[in-house]
Amino acid sequence: MRWAIGPFFVPVEKVRVFSARVKNSNHALNEQGKRLNNKELQIDELITPTVESLDCTVWGVEYISQGKHSVLRVYIDREDGINVDLCANVSRHVSDLLDVEEIMPMAYTLEVSSPGMDRLLFKEEQYLESIGEQLEVRLNFPFEGRKKIIGLLAGVEDRSVVLQEAEDEYLLPLENIQKARIVPNFG
16 A cells, blocks of 8 residues: 555554543544544445545545535545545545535535545554554643643554553543644654
8 A cells, every 4th residue: 555645635561441431522433433523424324335445445534624614625535546546536426426416504625635644543453453553642632731642552442442652551542532643753
């Protein structure tokens, strides 16, 4: 698999377990372990057949509501890589589909991109495929006073991520992860 450098747009001594209940989280995990808010989940489910018909997969969806200037980011991937022409083609198809289905409440900017080397992780299966990678994880709720942890992804257990940071190991539930991004190693 080839990855772009960045996205382009058209045994354990200590284990700490985060156990706070996440109440009224605006993110949900669907049956495939995808961490998405309701709008992202709706869009992901709607566009997946269209994107797959173009020989790509939906890596993830981000919907950032900013009043009149909302942004919808769709990350696509395929084994032989992504190019600008493919992003433009997927963008046209997704845009047409969203216009027909009328699920976007107002004007928005659609960005279709490869996930890049510093890719965000959206689905439980993506975490499983990324074991051994360095991750930067941002949490919805602080754990030991921290909302950001950078460490080695050591595994996935019971819908939780095992993250190693120096001598410590953290067990972080997927529903408390706001955003997780691979930290590329250029060494």
